[in-house]
Amino acid sequence: MASSVPRMVGRRLLAALPSIVAVVVVTFLLTRALPGDPAAFFAGPAATPEAVEAIRHSLGLDRPLPVQFASYVAGLARGDFGTSLTTGQPVGAEILQRLPASVELTLAGLVLALLIAVPLGVAAATRPGSWIDHGARVVSTAGVSLPVFFTGLLATYVFYYLLGWAPAPMGRLDLFATAPPTVTGFYLIDSLLARDLEAFRSAFAQLVLPALTLGLFAVAPIARMTRASMLGVLSSDFIRTARASGLSSGKVLFAYALRNALLPVVTTMGMVFSFLLGANVLVEKVFAWPGIGSYAIESLIASDYAPVQGFILTMAILYVLLNLLIDVLYGLIDPRVRIDA
Amino acid sequence: MTGTPLLDIDGLSLSFRTRTGTVKALEAVTLSLAKGETLGVVGESGSGKSVLSFAVMGISDPAATVTAGRVLFEGQDLLTASSKDLNALRGAEMAMIFQNPRVALNPIRPVGRQIEDVLLRHAGLTRAEARERAVEMLRRVRIPDPQRRANAYPFEMSGGMCQRVMIALALACSPKLLIADEPTTGLDVTTQAAIMDLVDDLAKETQMATILITHDLGLAAQHCDRIAVMHAGHVVEVAPTAELFAAPRHPYTARLIATTPRPGVTLDALEPIPGMLPDLRGTLPPCRYAARCGRREPVCDGGALAAHLAAPAHSVLCARPL
Numbered sequence: 214m215a216s217s218v219p220r221m222v223g224r225r226l227l228a229a230l231p232s233i234v235a236v237v238v239v240t241f242l243l244t245r246a247l248p249g250d251p252a253a254f255f256a257g258p259a260a261t262p263e264a265v266e267a268i269r270h271s272l273g274l275d276r277p278l279p280v281q282f283a284s285y286v287a288g289l290a291r292g293d294f295g296t297s298l299t300t301g302q303p304v305g306a307e308i309l310q311r312l313p314a315s316v317e318l319t320l321a322g323l324v325l326a327l328l329i330a331v332p333l334g335v336a337a338a339t340r341p342g343s344w345i346d347h348g349a350r351v352v353s354t355a356g357v358s359l360p361v362f363f364t365g366l367l368a369t370y371v372f373y374y375l376l377g378w379a380p381a382p383m384g385r386l387d388l389f390a391t392a393p394p395t396v397t398g399f400y401l402i403d404s405l406l407a408r409d410l411e412a413f414r415s416a417f418a419q420l421v422l423p424a425l426t427l428g429l430f431a432v433a434p435i436a437r438m439t440r441a442s443m444l445g446v447l448s449s450d451f452i453r454t455a456r457a458s459g460l461s462s463g464k465v466l467f468a469y470a471l472r473n474a475l476l477p478v479v480t481t482m483g484m485v486f487s488f489l490l491g492a493n494v495l496v497e498k499v500f501a502w503p504g505i506g507s508y509a510i511e512s513l514i515a516s517d518y519a520p521v522q523g524f525i526l527t528m529a530i531l532y533v534l535l536n537l538l539i540d541v542l543y544g545l546i547d548p549r550v551r552i553d554a
Numbered sequence: 555m556t557g558t559p560l561l562d563i564d565g566l567s568l569s570f571r572t573r574t575g576t577v578k579a580l581e582a583v584t585l586s587l588a589k590g591e592t593l594g595v596v597g598e599s600g601s602g603k604s605v606l607s608f609a610v611m612g613i614s615d616p617a618a619t620v621t622a623g624r625v626l627f628e629g630q631d632l633l634t635a636s637s638k639d640l641n642a643l644r645g646a647e648m649a650m651i652f653q654n655p656r657v658a659l660n661p662i663r664p665v666g667r668q669i670e671d672v673l674l675r676h677a678g679l680t681r682a683e684a685r686e687r688a689v690e691m692l693r694r695v696r697i698p699d700p701q702r703r704a705n706a707y708p709f710e711m712s713g714g715m716c717q718r719v720m721i722a723l724a725l726a727c728s729p730k731l732l733i734a735d736e737p738t739t740g741l742d743v744t745t746q747a748a749i750m751d752l753v754d755d756l757a758k759e760t761q762m763a764t765i766l767i768t769h770d771l772g773l774a775a776q777h778c779d780r781i782a783v784m785h786a787g788h789v790v791e792v793a794p795t796a797e798l799f800a801a802p803r804h805p806y807t808a809r810l811i812a813t814t815p816r817p818g819v820t821l822d823a824l825e826p827i828p829g830m831l832p833d834l835r836g837t838l839p840p841c842r843y844a845a846r847c848g849r850r851e852p853v854c855d856g857g858a859l860a861a862h863l864a865a866p867a868h869s870v871l872c873a874r875p876l
Contacts (some may be wrong), residue, residue, distance in 0.1 A: 325861055426827075450657040456613050458646035458672045458723065460636075469660055476662075548707045 218541060225540065229533040235291065236529040240522045241282055249516035255298055259303070267268025272298070285522070294526070295519030299512060304523040308505055311475050312399025312527065314385055315497065315504030321401075321488045322427030323482070324494075330432045335471060338447060349436055357433035361492045365426040365499035372422060379422050380415075382500040390415035423500040430492055431485045438481040442474040449473075476547055483539040487532050558629065559586040560763050560831050561610070561731055566608055566623035575835035579605045580787045582868075583623070584861065589730065592757065592764045594774030594795070596810070597784035603767045606784070607733045611650050612640045627731070646676040649724035650839050651753075653736035655716035659708040665719045666692070666704025676727045691722035695752060714745035715809065721752060728760050735767045750777055771814045775799060780867075783807045786831045786842035789861070795869040803864045803875040806843050848873050 252269035254261075259266075271273050273284070288295060294304035330353070339351040356364075365382075372379040380387050385400055393403040393412050400416035446452065447470050455465045494506035505524055512520035522529075544550045568580040573662060580602050587593050595603050610625055612632055625632040627648065632640065638806045652658040660668055669688035673679050679687060685704075692700035696720040707717050717737060723733060734753060738746035754777055757764045768774055774781050775795055782792040783804065791804040802808040810825045828845035840859040844850050853873050861871040 214577075238574045450652060450654060454652060454658045454720070454723070455615055455660070455671075457611050457644055458652045458675070459641045459643065460671060461641065461674055464671065464675070469663070473660070473662060549661065549709050 214273065221544070222541065225537050226533075229537075230535065233526075233529060236526060237286065238282075238350050240525040241285060243531070244518045244521050245281075247513075247516065249529060251516040251518065252299060254516050257520045288527075289409050295521040297512065297520045298517045299515050299520075304519045307508065308523050308527055309507045310398075311503055311508050314350050314502060315490075315493055315506055317401065318420065318423055318427065318496070318502060318504060319486065319493055321424035321491055323431060323486055325424050325428035325483075326431035326435055326485070330435035331427065331439050332476075332482040333432070333468070334436040334478075335443055335474075337403065337436070337440045338443035338474075339466065341444065346440075347438070353433035353436045356431075358497075359429075360428055362499055364429055365423065365496055368422050368426055369499070378445065380418050382545040383419075384503055385416060385419055386412065387415050387419065423496050423502055426499075427489055427492060427496050431489055434481055434488075435478060438478050439474065441472060442477045446470045446474045472546070476543065477538060479543050479546065483536050486535055490528055490531065558582050559626075560628060560686075561585075561587040561765075562624075562626040563606075563610065564624045564626065566606070566609065566625060567621045568605060568614070568618055568619070569621055569710075570615065570617045571619065572617065572835075576848045577834045578787060578838060579618070579834060580609070581838075583784075583787075583789050585766065585782055585789060585792065587731070587763050589764055590757075591650075591763045592766060592778045594781040595767045595784060596769065596771050596774050596781060597794055598827075598831060599769060599855075600785040600786075602782040603769075603784055604735055605787075606652065607735050607765065607767055611644060611648065611733065613644075613650075616690070631858055642663070642676075643683050643728070645672050645724075646727045647729050648731040648733070649727070650733040650735065651724045652722045653739040655720045655737075656708055656711075658720055659673075659716055659723075661708055664705050664707060665716075667720070669704075669723050671724055672726050685712060687723075687726065692719070694725075694756070695719070695722045697722075712745075713741050714749065717741065717749050718747075718752070721756070722751070723763075725756055725760070729762060729764070731763045732757065733765045735766065736769070737766075738768075738773070746773075749759035753760065753777075770813040771810055772816070786838075787834060788842055788871055790843065790871045791869065793865075799863070801865075803868065803870040804843075804872045805847050805849050805876060808876060841871075843872075849876075 233344055250265075252265050252272060252274055254451070256265045256268050266275075271504045273281060285295070292305060294308065296302065297304050297307060300307065332354065333349045337346040369382050373381060386392060390412050392410050393400060393407040394404050396403050401413060401420070404410070404413035404416055416546055452465060455469045455502055460469070493504065494510055496502065496509060498504040505527065509524035512524070555631075556749065563583055563585045566580055566583040568579070570579055585593070585595075588832060595606065597603050605614070605618070609618070609620065611683065611858065612635075620633055623633075627643065630639075635643075660664060666685070666688045669691055670681070670684040673684040673687050674681070677684070677687070687857050689700045689704050692703055694704040697703050697718050703711075703715075708719070711719070711770060720737075732753070737753065738749050741749060750773065753764065756762070766774060766778055778795055780794050781798050782789050782804065783798075785806050789803075791798065791802065791807045793803075798807065799811060802811055806827070809825070812825050813827060815821070815824060827846060832842050832845060839845070840857065841847070841853055844854045847854070849872055856873065859871055859873060861869045864870045864875055873875070
């Protein structure tokens with residue numbers, strides 16, 4: 214049984230290859246189909262048509278599409294994602310440098326969402342039709358119907374401008390803090406590793422509002438799923454057995470019901486995480502978060518192909534890895550799936 | 555029966571609130587059970603057998619309300635007991651095994667752990683002792699290689715094995731009362747017999763009283779000292795097993811016996827009971843069997859009906875008993 218997990222991981226990675234190839238092809242074509250001309254953009258408004266042509270040629274954009282594609286793929290094979298026209302830096306290095314910021318934010322949002330949504334869902338399921346059930350419904354509906362840029366702005370307005378509880382929405386650290394030495398790229402972890410409590414406090418304070426904004430968006434699906442799944446499990450036969458055995462209500466609720474009810478929630482989490490990766494783009498913009506989302510938006514506006522392609526490819530790979538992680542996690546919780554692995 | 559009964563159900567009425575009205579699932583159910591005795595509760599699906607057992611265990615559906623009656627277990631009223639007291643009794647003094655053993659066990663917890671949970675809750679053992687007792691229980695229900703099987707999950711076992719685990723779980727704390735709710739439904743015939751023999755043996759060993767709930771009159775006849783027949787939420791007849799079969803007094807019991815396959819009777823000769831259980835919503839006639847009964851007379855639709863003794867230890871709920 215123990216050897217089946219690496220085998221499954223290998224098989225799943227292999228099975229993900231076609232999707233990655235499709236992502237490469239589609240993003241390449243889509244970026245080419247986007248309106249806007251990078252050569253004209255970089256030449257500037259005052260450039261002569263000849264100058265634009267010259268830039269186009271130097272960028273290789275005058276070559277036929279298949280040739281461009283071939284050189285793009287050849288670059289990818291060497292691990293070269295191309296070079297950003299805006300910054301002049303290699304895309305791969307820039308994404309790697311910005312990725313931890315996005316992942317830290319997304320994970321923080323997801324953890325916050327879980328901390329809110331799972332207890333909410335359990336409370337709603339144990340008392341269906343009560344005020345707490347209706348309250349949970351209102352909170353989660355509000356969370357999912359308000360767009361993240363709006364909740365982000367609202368949160369900034371209330372907690373920074375009106376109340377002054379939160380720091381200015383200006384990235385991962387306040388102006389006076391210095392970034393901890395990079396180990397994982399997650400400031401919360403790196404600052405603790407460096408025993409720099411000042412940096413930790415600053416990073417934490419900066420993270421709260423964007424993570425909350427992101428998390429609020431994820432509360433609804435997780436809470437609804439927890440409630441539905443918990444309701445199903447609580448009415449199942451084995452819960453009746455547990456109650457007939459006189460097990461304490463806490464034991465029945467958590468050790469028996471919740472562990473079973475979490476199985477579909479784990480599956481939902483994979484989906485929610487990918488929503489969050491998408492929602493991230495807007496939240497990063499609102500909070501000036503130096504992640505890959507804001508990088509992608511800026512590049513998109515500049516018709517800078519390489520970073521956009523690099524961003525989408527990174528997202529696709531993250532998504533594949535994430536779903537793999539979820540499946541492995543699922544297998545660890547549920548003994549029944551180990552057999553098929 | 556001698557001395558105070560172990561379990562005394564007295565005039566128990568229970569109804570369910572549903573969207574389409576109140577379902578009077580049990581009415582004035584009166585039954586008692588002596589220590590070490592085996593009582594069969596038989597009846598068609600929907601006659602209230604399981605509802606009765608869930609009410610005794612205090613695990614009724616939230617929509618159920620007890621409208622009258624008492625359930626005394628060793629003199630303690632279970633219906634008014636606090637949930638703390640009830641939890642201390644359940645699993646320790648009284649236990650239950652269910653139909654569909656495969657879904658009655660937690661699918662993602664090793665079976666040994668589930669038995670340990672009950673032992674840790676009631677028996678005041680350490681984890682290691684509970685572990686040992688759990689394996690010992692699995693051995694007692696004749697599960698081969700119990701040490702290894704304790705780590706198995708329910709999906710890795712057959713239905714019969716799961717029911718053995720259920721029995722081990724129920725009997726782990728040596729309860730005085732076991733309620734077996736259709737324990738052999740869904741198992742093949744040889745497994746059925748093995749499971750029932752196991753329950754019988756363990757009950758005799760520990761002087762445990764058993765309520766066997768079944769729709770199978772033959773099964774009840776084989777294993778029970780007394781049999782209570784239920785119909786549409788009423789207990790229509792209670793009698794010692796031999797007497798019930800030799801001289802049934804309620805027309806429904808007689809029909810039920812006539813529908814039970816036995817040697818020398820072909821399937822064609824078995825007569826189905828006409829009609830269906832009445833709708834238990836709204837107002838019901840005093841005799842809920844009257845509409846299906848061949849012996850109905852105006853007196854049947856008269857005043858309230860009360861169970862009376864047709865013979866010593868033989869009660870019947872009928873205005874015109876056989």
